[in-house]
Amino acid sequence: MIVLRAQRAVVDGAERPAAVLVDGERIEAVLPYDTPIDGRSDVGEVVLADDEVLLPGLVDTHVHVNEPGRTEWEGFASATRAAAAGGVTTIVDMPLNALPPTVDVAALEVKRKAAAGQCTVDVGFWGGAVPGNAGELRALHDAGVFGVKCFLLDSGVAEFPPLVGEDLAAALHAVAAFDGLMIVHAEDGTLVREASGRRYLDFVASRPRAAEDSAIAALLALARETGARVHVVHLSSADALPQLAAARADGVRVTVETCPHYLALTAEEVPDGDTRFKCCPPVREADNRDALWRGLADGVIDMVVSDHSPCTADLKQLDRGDFGAAWGGIASLQLGLPVVWAQARERGHCLADVVRWMAERPAALVGLERKGRIAAGADADLTIVAPDATFTVGKLHHRNPITPYAGRELHGVVRSTWLRGEQVDVGGVPRGRLLSREGE
Template sequence: MTYDLVIRSRRAVLPDGERPAAVAVADGRVAEIGGYSADLPAASDLDLGSTALLPGLVDTHVHINEPGRTEWEGFATATAAAAAGGVTTLIDMPLNSLPPTVSAAALAAKRAAASGKLHVDVGFWGGAIPGNVPSLRPLHDGGVFGFKCFASDSGVPEFPPLDAGGMRAAFREIASFGGLVIVHAEDPSALTTPADGGYAAFLASRPPSAERRAVEQVVRLAEETGVRAHILHLSAADCLDPLAKAQSDGLPITAETCPHYLTLTAAEASGPAYKCCPPIRDPANRDALWQGLASGVISCVVSDHSPSTPDLKQGDFATAWGGISSLQLGLPAVWTAARARGHDLAAVVRWMAEAPAALAAVPGKGRIAVGGGADLVAFDPDAPFTVDPARLRHRHPVTPYEGRTLTGTVRTTWLRGTPVTGTASGRMLARKDTP
């Protein structure tokens, strides 16, 4: 047969590792994987040479904020930024939009807002808040990939946290239909008000003990209810021991971290662009997070892209919005740091594509495999660039990476075998029941 497209690379990152290969695409899917010089007739044959061929990244932690706070970010701008950063699938968080995705009606509103605006594929998380236990199963049946809850204040009044009783009730309900719960894990009893507007005071107000206490609570409730649980944006390496023990005990609990926790340190926090919750910590903590990734205790690296309007990122660390925008920059930021620590591209793909796809059970994503979607990225792993906010595609180009030199440049992103350009060709995804 004649394939639609063949892409050849001497550095194709496949499920069995990195090797020279030719990837043949037909009808939007990977139809065959052969040797680099394999005879694969195609309408278009592209040789990347030493530019790496990766699967499209899967980012399961993105705040798009539309509808309701579209002035912060929106589907068109967020998905354009994702494509520019090699992300071909993202899952939108249920809060910061109005209404939050805590009911079937709100999910319908979210989908209506996204229609016709997507440059990459997008799925949705549901939310678990006080009083909405009856809405969880309808959301699950409606196709959300799981349910986010907060142990502490979320920062927006319409998405309040769950206390211990509320968390138990939500976990039990989600476990009853085999769902996944994802948790912002900071214990409110360990959080304090910053003494002043500096970073040291902000960091002290959100100590590692707040994360560890909340993680330990999630572990206890997962053991009690049997729910599958995932810890979001792990910042404190003190949490690795209880997570490792829970995993060794066979509990279905996983964890993620983010590029900013792996690449930035507290000493660099020169302004509110660095503010996020939980916070960026010291270099020893950062080193321990890398060890947690290497050991597998942490499985995913995702952006926690949480933008706002620029005025909310002004002022000091006590008052500014807590969120970092890095959807377009996650791959080069992580690769720059990873290769300096001796990790290869296959490890980065495992953390940023394969494991997030597995977490959310998104079929056909996160791997270059026959039968899977032809979501692909041409990535030059040796090409440096300096981060220029004017070249960022998300709505408000505020980033702590401004002026940094990163290594690794996305050359082309393909969605179902078609290069992502200005056409909104992304699809809305819904969870499918799996065995």
Template sequence: MLRGRRVLGEDGIRPREVGVVDGRVTAVRPLGANLPGDRVVQLAEDETLISGLVDAHVHVNEPGRTDWEGFASATRAAAAGGVTTIVDMPLNSVPSTVNGPALEYKRLVARSQVFVDVGFWGGAVPGNRTDLRDLHDAGVFGFKCFLLHSGVGEFAPLTPDGLEDHLRELTRFGGMLIVHAEDARTIDRAPRPAGARYERFLASRPREAENLAVAEVVERTRRTGGRAHVLHLSSADALPAIRSAKHDGLDLTAETCPHYLTLQAEDVPDGATAYKCCPPIREADNRDQLWEGLLDGTIDYIASDHSPAPLELKDLPGGDFGIAWGGISSVQLGLPVVWTEARRRGIGLERVVEWMSARPATRTGMRRKGRLAEGYDADLAVFAPEETFVVEAARLHHRNPLTPYEGRTLSGVVHRTFVRGTEVDHENPRGRLISRGEA
């Protein structure tokens, strides 16, 4: 039994009691109902009980690149940030999750290590159309593709026609294609990134590359009647195309990331490769428009795109944006990062949790995740929204201690995390591997 003055349920934050039996929420009642419980957790006055977050975009990288990240470190970090479910990307592990044996191997490696519940995306690459149905039947939540080089040689991109072919195949059994949407030809024509100037790196990944690729995804979704999702949207210029597609009834959604909502290109120091990600962090006006896209529903949810790498791959001594690996480690910090900025903009915690829990759970087809409600898994976080802390990379749980949020003061501290009613102790991995249709 969990009791507190501030419990975020289906109708907002209210004084409530929450009963949990066998890992499920069995009762949500007004505080004072005195529901019986073998164990009672009493929230402090400054704590809010929220649904555990669902982070649908995490690169764990194990097996094959475990020095970048691994299931134990990634899921410890997730739990520390109030994330109770992650969905792992099909790259940068080796092998990539592009066929049944690769998925089984990844599950075998992960099974005994996870501190939160973990699902998996499959990959859509040239030559694996015949593997898609087997991966779908094995429980992946959908299929990721790139429209330009992925950064690793073993995960090749699709052409626009290849994207359409894979989408058409997925319509046969209701699979969803999730797309890294940047146009390869536009980026090939852009200035080359080199040196320490962030401005030059930003010019190498122009908004037009995203805008064209998103338009291509919309058109191919329209032709096939498929299900598609735009990953890590950074260009606000693409919002009208997504909005129009939704108005026309296409089964299309989009996500953005904490770094696009909180950081701005104007503040990125030259040589600060901790900020490098693809697509890039853009200007302040663009950031403001992304918030507008969230508020009006054009952008469906927020995901971390946790994409870590060893420190040497970030070229910290040289600070060369052309050399450094692109990726930001943020699975532990997503909630306080977004909450700090949302609060500054007058946006309530209810909306933040909706964007980071309920909506990703719904889009990925998780039927028992993402809500603090009867019948749902008791995935919960005890969150102190008024408490502040200063980010120290060395104190975070992900494997390589680097973050662009180093030294920032953030609002919101996760005090405790429960996965299916059991508190995460960061020593005993009790998470489960989950499949589409079963979670």
């Protein structure tokens, strides 16, 4: 048993002093700071420094690990070490970019076998919805995936084709039948054009806000028709916020995420030819970024997750700087907390807001009731962060540490991460577990 005493801890949506009593893997009680632990001789004690805050471990439900098949891009060992170093104690792995993609139960078992014994943090899995596999979605659900993901346009890998027209409707009907969750990369391929060259604003113009807005409108109409629960991943177009808010008010079961790069970066600052900044949908203009922050504050956007999607250096085309040819994805799993906090603090938000966006709501999305909060009965997944301390982004645990944040000074130093009651030794023996929708 151990007690962690913090003058500042985020508990029940607010920051306050607390003593968190941990028994084994769970939190037994959250007590006033000075509460003595009587009658127990085996209680260890950790007292946080004056500049430290105790947070629940973050939950990142949008991570591309890519193993097996493309492990040279990222693997479970490196990805989960990066997660732990960044205060993330649970990730949910996306179904594509690995080979085979997780579009049936057999592929899910291949993925689980690849992950077993390698994970520094706890790991769950999404399934995939592609043309022709609507009949597999219930089996994936029963096998423990947290939901299924589809693309409404080319995913970038041939083995994970998009759902359009009748295929999308069939998948949503199938998911609605067992009250599952469909998560959706929503861009309208008819409004996206081929891009090439080094000029970043040309790339942004090739994937306009209208492409997202159109795809989201179509998705919301089908969600209303089928009753399916849907989740829009990596929203970058703030122009879609009014229709999302209206649909939710009308009873459509829709949730929305955005990502650190859409909240921290702007199109105006991206150097031409610097393909480290390429992602799809793209980082947009400063006014759009500010509107996304308003959407977070208003609650239209529910959560912030990384969309960690790394690749090898050659695929980023760093030597050519061609935004059309480069792989689209930003590596940020280790940096999500300080990237978001550095921006949030400037906008008057507090750490309790960040916890809500990056721990509580992602955990709720996938039904992990014991994750993402400091409360009796929850897993003792904890992060100790020094919010006012700064650091310059340098060495990362990602297999390919190519990031647009290189050299930036950020606020929020993660001092330690705890997984189920034990401090994580990044690089030590992995203790992470493989999670399923119904629990471990």
